[in-house]
Amino acid sequence: MRTHGWSGSAPATDDEAVARILAAAGSAIDERGADVGIADVARTLGVTRQTVYRYFPSTDALLVAAAVHAADDFLDRLADHLHGITDPVGAVTEAIATALEWLPKDKHIGLLVAPGKADEHTASVTSDVALRFANAMIRRFDVDWAAAGFVDDELDELAEHLLRIIQSFVIDPGRPPRTGADLRNYLRRWVGGALT
Incomplete structure (x- = not known):
């Protein structure tokens, strides 16, 4: 678990990190539909793209996970x-x-x-x-x-x-x-x- 980033409030667990990523992706989908990238979600969360990639290997994987959520x-x-x-x-x-x-x-x-x-x-x-x-x-x-x-x-x-x-x-x-x-x-x- 990374201890920096996350706009100053790091998640306590990987499950919490995934939940935050999915919530950010969900909000982005609400605003722009499928025209969302890993960089958009990372920027919203105050983390690097690599942090999001740690949990979701691609934009498609993130979009599908957000849809399932x-x-x-x-x-x-x-x-x-x-x-x-x-x-x-x-x-x-x-x-x-x-x-x-x-x-x-x-x-x-x-x-x-x-x-x-x-x-x-x-x-x-x-x-x-x-x-x-x-x-x-x-x-x-x-x-x-x-x-x-x-x-x-x-x-x-x-x-x-x-x-x-x-x-x-x-x-x-x-x-x-x-x-x-x-x-x-x-x-x-x-x-x-x-x-x-």
Whole structure:
């Protein structure tokens, strides 16, 4: 643990250092989206870039960690929004539609599931981090997946499928883009059909 820098208040542990770095990165993402670098975070914290690199080997690693750090809030809000929807088709339809509505406003989760820069982030939609996020999302639904006939492996595939659908809408929302009831009807018809 470094004893200098940190704007005069060094963290007591590595865990505290990581928490401060993630908080600074989160604030920077709120302000500028994915256009954040290690130098920006280091400057905010009053440390060198090497100090941040000690905990995060690259800007991408830091951005993904900051997004994961913010994911619980997104998942809690989504679970609250879906509270009481026990039908698998209804829950999946509303989850996808709501995620698509919220993603443009949530710069953090967009880093996990939406390509902010086509070359850098497109492949990350099926990364382990994104898949864990999607799995956590569907397991927070009020759906009794076992009673509906789904086993764990199928839920893993469903999580991947939801990410792929969300990504396709983010990349190309359609002409004109579907929104509101139109989007939900489309998803219920075509995505819901895969669940029944």
